Amino acid sequence: MHDRPVITRFAPSPTGHLHIGGARTALFCWAFARRHAGRFLLRIEDTDQARSSEDAARGILEDLAWLGIGWDDGPLWVDGPSDPNVCSGGQAVGSSRRPAQYGGDARGVGPYYQSQRRDIYEREFVRLLEAGLAYPAFETPEELGAMRKAAEAEKKTFIYRQRGDYDHAAALARVRRGEAHVLRLKMPGQAITVHDRVLGDVTFPAEELDDFVIRKADGFPTYHFAVVVDDELMGVTHVLRGQEHLNNTPRHIALQRALGFRTPFYAHMPLIFNLDATKMSKRDKDKAAKKAVRDAGIESVAGLVERLHSTGRQRERAVLQSLSDADLQVWLKDKQRQLGREQVGAVAAALGLKLPEIDVEDFRAAGYLPEVLCNFIALLGWNPGERNADGTDLERFDQAFLASRFDTDRIGKTNSKFDREKLLAFNADTIQHGLTDERFAGLWLGWAERFDEQLATWARADAARWQVASRAARPRTKTLSDAREAIGFALVPDDAVVFDDKAVGKVLHKGEPSGLVVLEGAGKVLASVDPWAPEAIDAALHAFATDRGLGMGKVAQPLRVAVTGGSVSPGLGETLALIGREGTLRRVERCLMECRGSVI
């Protein structure tokens, strides 16, 4: 076993989007395989017929691909990320932006959907049954529930054991007659020790181990069974998974022994929680949205749509309108009731609410960069233990670094809390110091095309302007989604600029000469600036300021207020360039009129 090539696997169940915790598990499995020149395998555990869906499976593949966590074996993925500028880590597809291709069945150990492997499981069930290592059990769920309750009444944990009068031949006969039944594994009655690479040896006493179900009444294998069989058949050597699985491991080992399989190496990773120590759950988003609607005192769909109107988002609008007032009421009153993902998103958009990010898709929509997200989650439970040249701890790294250093020996044992502030700082740092303007422009556009149609349209209308916008927004941007705020003034029609009273009072009406006087003079200078580009505009304005013996602030702020309505914007040259000469002059003119007309 020690000389077998390393094979790790990530095995999500397709019941929803990829959770950030799952992403870390996948990343670690991927990194471990890379580090040991092995293979990383992806398997879809869809043995729960009721909850699994093909859509969810596809979504998970896409999330992984976006993160740059490519898999060697598994479902084929050739579409590639829909975002042409997406960063890819690890087995990078390179700067040529070819579509990524992951998966396939080079070793011939597929299929990788468990629902397609039922004949394989069946063979193994028969083996166990014939060897007397597994047996049919006929209790109904109701009966089991009663037994559990009875045990509880005695303050004991219910442990299922084979009945003393169990008769294998008779049981098999009942099965042949077609009686509903499950299959259970006969536990060996001895303590089982898990040799864990993170936690060390962990021993579970025999009394704690029950004869658990390995095949459900519907004929599907349980998770325990499928995972053990598939890991063996697919050659998995190292199982890295969350600590919540530790208690399952003795069962898996018992199963491996019964089936004559090898036991892989195990490494159970600590868990990730919210900052407030609650579990990171999809419900968090629904909760936040519900609270916001209640706090805003909104009771009808129309009330929500009205809020949305000002921001002009068509998609969210349609989503909201698909809701009825009755739906909304029921949702508001019932704590348990949850809205769909799209609906929650639309509600948040209407209220200008930032939803807590839980799934990979949430972080993507919020404008986090995939390589930053990977960097950050890698640090939750793992640390390279190296220093930078300046003596600080090395904590910023890319996937290539992870792939070259990652191992189980530096995985920590303690659970961690997900600090979004630090993630945000990482993201901001990468955007501001780790990207060129060109690359940022591409990433931002890719993001807009997926999440902000209005911005994307504006971007496509004028490529040169988009370059300026990117240059202006990048230094003030922490996530791709807030870059828009930095240049939002440019998307507003010239006559719709709203002048902030405070700003007007402070920079236009005060001073000697007053802001308005300076503004008028600056406007005249601007009329003849050529070319209309940031550098030329800045140069002209500096000359103007020097000429009048004014500090730059005295010139910049009145202009800023005149063209954006407020006192905050990117550099003045960029700000004016984005608005255009015509727009700038019109805005200055309009400001002069309005503010002189209403002298305070």
Add this chain to the structure above:
RNA sequence: GGCCCCGUCGUCUAGCCAGGUCCAGGACACCAGGUUUUCAUCCUGGUAACACGGGUUCGAAUCCCGUCGGGGUCACCA
């Protein structure tokens, strides 16, 4: 409740396995200054932790035991 895991600044962590160089280092956040045409960036400085109690030892954040605290798990879900 049974079983299992864990316990260093508010948060992520380095240090622990091979006890002294640790009155505990870094990062994020926070606070105070500085640079700057606004904002952001950037620079400088600061506050802040070995859960508690016993051992072992010349010496313990590091080893042992106990207490307390947190988490996981107890399904025909994965």
